[in-house]
Amino acid sequence: MADSERDDDQVPPDVRLSGITKRFGDVVANDGVDLTLEKGSVHALLGENGSGKTTLMSVLYGLYDQDDGDIFVRGERQEFDSPRDAMDAGIGMIHQHFQLVEPMTVLQNIVLGHEPTERGLVDIESARADVEAITDRYGFDVDEYLDVPVRDLDVGVQQRVEIVKSLYRGAEILVLDEPTAVLTPQEVEGLFDVMAELTASGHSLIFITHKLDEALTAAEDITVLRDGEVAGTVDAAGATEQELARLMVGREIDFDRKPRETAIGDPVLGVADLHVSGDRGLEQVSGVDFTVREGEILGIAGVQGNGQTELVEALTGLRPVESGTVSFDGEDITGTSRRDRIEQGIAYIPEDRQEEGIVMDYDMIRNSLLGFQTTQPYVERGVVDWAAVRDHAEGIVEEYDVQPPDATTEAASLSGGNQQKFVVGREIEHDPTVMVASHPTRGVDIGSIEFIHDRLLELRDAGLAVAFVSSKLEEVQKLSDRIAVMYEGEFVDIVDPEAVTEEDLGLLMTGADPGSSTDQSAAKRSWSDGGTPAGDRGDES
């Protein structure tokens, strides 16, 4: 028992990582990382993209061999050569990208590879009983889906199927890799309930996230990674978002609203009685009216899928409207093309940067031409001047702090935050009159979020009309001059961010009327009284 560590009477922690170091060539992804997961608890692993969270968990799960350090599971030192070894030790991993076979049913997916057999045949009924026992015990409502193909399920349910699959295989220690990234706010609540059930029954969870409020809400202990090292391990009960943000980024982060410096001017962008259909031909935007003025930011809040995507695409010329008008500078532009609107001065930070905003296989030089195909001097008479484009790209990379600072880098190898900074920078370089942004900080690390917020506020101060969609309440309240709340294709209300509470916004987003019952003053949480704002409740990816 030389390798065990039972030096006192206490129950050993379920997992103890000691001095884990992992290098990839010259890059140190993990540098002497310690982490202790107590039995029956949730331990959040917090860090920006690229801080080494996933690498650390891959070491624990047997996907990588550590260069240095030890793994102890329930006090026993372990050598994991493969995930199979980790599974045998009771460790299960819920990957960000689900490992499910889409055409197969939930039950088939759960038992896959561990099917109970009866004389060589799969005994699906005994499997069903086992799975139902698990789902009943933890209150997962997946019973009704057992015979439904996985591809027909919502992402939230698919995630629960993944968890049940791990439990079915006997996992007692679960690693959840950014599980909230793909979920709606309601689904996140549901996931936290499930996590509470699991810990109550003695399971231990490692919860990877880069969202401060989630770590504070769901975990008992929080370990913050920065640049592959432990920046700090704190008790969630006594921690604040400010403290965690400082650990994550290594400096103070400003959560407060910035005072505006210019007056609001004339209306620039407007829509009247706009109706827009979605991809399936169903009406997604049902009669929206608004204007955005110079030097003003209109925030459009709402739970995703309430027509925001279609609205933004109608504004930017990517989607035809069914009826109603879009106007720009007093001119009706309803029927004009995307190209026309770019040239007129409507820039757009798209919702899905990796699909729309950048071409992943291109370097940043080629990416910097995206949207500038008719702009001189980059293109003249249909011929591209690549030297000019290169200067353009290098300018964006430098001014918008894109890392690594090399325009010949392929976009796919940049982190999400740096990709987004590039997209934001490139769109600002259009020198537009209107900036439309869709989830401008989704899936972006906290340092880049602050950077992007500052840029949007600068645009406001420079007199641009800005309209942006977000499902993060904190962001909407921090940036907006007015907040429009969108629900089922309509604006249920346009409110003043100074006067509205986050609770009321939450209610508006679900279509409820908060004015009738809530005591405004009691529910209000001021931004200026020193309290920390409750963080982003939004869905992210």
Next chain:
Amino acid sequence: MSGAGSNRTRAVLDRIAARLLDASVGERIAIAAASMTLALLIGLVVVAFAGYDPVQFLGNVAVGAFGDANALARTLKFTTLFILTGVAVAIAFRAGVFNIGVQGQFVVGGFATVIAILQLAPFLPTGATGGVLLMVLGTVAGVIAGGAYGALPGILKAYGDANEIVTTIMLNFIATGAVGYLVDGPFRGEGNRAPNTARIPEYVSLPRVVFDVPDFSVVGLAVTLVVVAAIAWVLARTRFGYDMVTSGHQIAAATFSGVNAKRTVVATMTLSGMVAGIAGALFAIMIQGYYSDPAGIGTYGFDAIAVSLLAANNPLGVVPAGFLFGALDSAGSHIRINSDVPVQLIDGIIGLVVLFVAVPELFRMAAERTGLGGEN
């Protein structure tokens, strides 16, 4: 399938994919050369087992492809066709459109060239001036016809949501059938026993420089290389090329940037068909001098898919890839006549070489698409 096993397999695949993706151009050429050697060695073993002399077979391959001026001219003749049809395929692939209909566009273009020359010849002077004029006009007719025949599935895809793979394959049959009917019926040359059009006039032919053979002219090769250079330039240096290639990578990103996706699909297919039309015109003017039943002419438009794959859909890469295919075809036709090795065996060995050379590139493409080997 166990989780651990699949993870290990994945790790191995990842490593191989990463290595393939990292390979430099020089390494890729070396891989192709090694693959070809290996395929030939295996082919020779098969030849020996079939009871023929492998050394003699190998000699025949070399002689058939490069043995004398005639052999080299034959190799270059096939090469020009493979290059042009290969570029036609590559253009579409780069834009993310699968033009399997190059054969049909090639046939329609060649037929249009012959008909245009035959119809216009009476109105133009004979001799060199008339010849050049007729060749230019005939080629223009071939380019227009090929382009239109390519535009058709492009329009069907863009505005009718019809899968271009299916429509182009079907249009190949229609082209072969329709042209076959026309050369047999309305356009059959007077007194022809075979279903062929009349011959185009003698003076409508490319000059015999360097090689004194009736069916290849270096002018044809020069035109081919100019077309390659022009297409490479369009793809790399023009807004149109950027829009097209961006559409091929990520259609949503192209749309975001103001590219009209539907129009780009039609333009891509048209350009692809136009290049196939040039190949058809060259085939009609330089090689045949008339048009025959397309069921009997070579399947250059199909082989072009392999040529383009081998070149990783790079128009410049199509030149060496086309040359390899040209040499193999040339060697094959030589061996067919000059040895008793059965034709099936020759074709099999050519197929083996193509397979061996193309597979590493195919894996590279697959690795890029699947994201294997992406990390680190």
